[in-house]
Amino acid sequence: MCSSLATRVAPRRSGASGACSRALAAAFTMGNKQTVFTHEQLEAYQDCTFFTRKEIMRLFYRYQDLAPQLVPLDYTSCPDVKVPYELIGSMPELKDNPFRQRIAQVFSDDGDGHMTLDNFLDMFSVMSEMAPRDLKAYYAFKIYDFNDDGYICAWDLEQTVTKLTRGELSAEEHLPHPHLRAPWRSRVRGGRRDLSLHCGIRPPWVLGINTRH
Numbered sequence: 268m269c270s271s272l273a274t275r276v277a278p279r280r281s282g283a284s285g286a287c288s289r290a291l292a293a294a295f296t297m298g299n300k301q302t303v304f305t306h307e308q309l310e311a312y313q314d315c316t317f318f319t320r321k322e323i324m325r326l327f328y329r330y331q332d333l334a335p336q337l338v339p340l341d342y343t344s345c346p347d348v349k350v351p352y353e354l355i356g357s358m359p360e361l362k363d364n365p366f367r368q369r370i371a372q373v374f375s376d377d378g379d380g381h382m383t384l385d386n387f388l389d390m391f392s393v394m395s396e397m398a399p400r401d402l403k404a405y406y407a408f409k410i411y412d413f414n415d416d417g418y419i420c421a422w423d424l425e426q427t428v429t430k431l432t433r434g435e436l437s438a439e440e441h442l443p444h445p446h447l448r449a450p451w452r453s454r455v456r457g458g459r460r461d462l463s464l465h466c467g468i469r470p471p472w473v474l475g476i477n478t479r480h
């Protein structure tokens with residue numbers, strides 16, 4: 268099972284079943300009898316996301332639809348597949364978001380925006396309305412930390428402003444406010460700083476999207 272999902276602890280949703288089945292033969296099947304996941308895989312996905320089985324399957328088919336020639340319908344052997352960023356970024360939830368590439372980079376294993384199914388489920392789980400604000404804040408910080416150095420520095424703020432304004436500001440207008448120019452070190456929320464709280468920036472992807480359409 269996938270590393271990024273496995274590293275985060277999320278509460279099991281009510282209604283989830285008990286101990287994992289160990290029988291691959293008891294794989295989850297859809298109406299067409301196509302085996303997609305084993306019970307163990309679905310249990311793990313439920314444990315590591317905020318989704319029900321039905322929601323996980325719905326998201327899987329959306330992932331598969333992005334690249335049907337690439338993504339198999341049988342995931343019981345955990346195929347080594349990544350959907351290119353160009354397809355991920357074209358999804359309705361992301362295509363108009365100025366941070367879409369950065370979001371995909373943060374959630375992808377290699378930081379290149381190309382996503383495994385685990386990366387994909389992880390991203391939607393964090394973006395969902397069920398994810399707690401602290402978790403969203405943690406990822407918001409990572410997204411704003413463009414150079415991945417653990418600080419929100421002036422350069423990060425310039426990148427943020429450039430994306431929010433879609434590159435329409437002049438060079439002078441680009442300069443961050445003086446009190447924001449010194450690098451910040453995370454001091455709050457277990458080593459994380461929610462930039463949206465401090466700069467008045469409230470990008471819509473932090474506040475939650477509807478993942479059920």
Ligand SMILES: [Ca+2]
Pocket residue numbers: 411412413414415416417418419420423
């Ligand atoms: Ca930084």
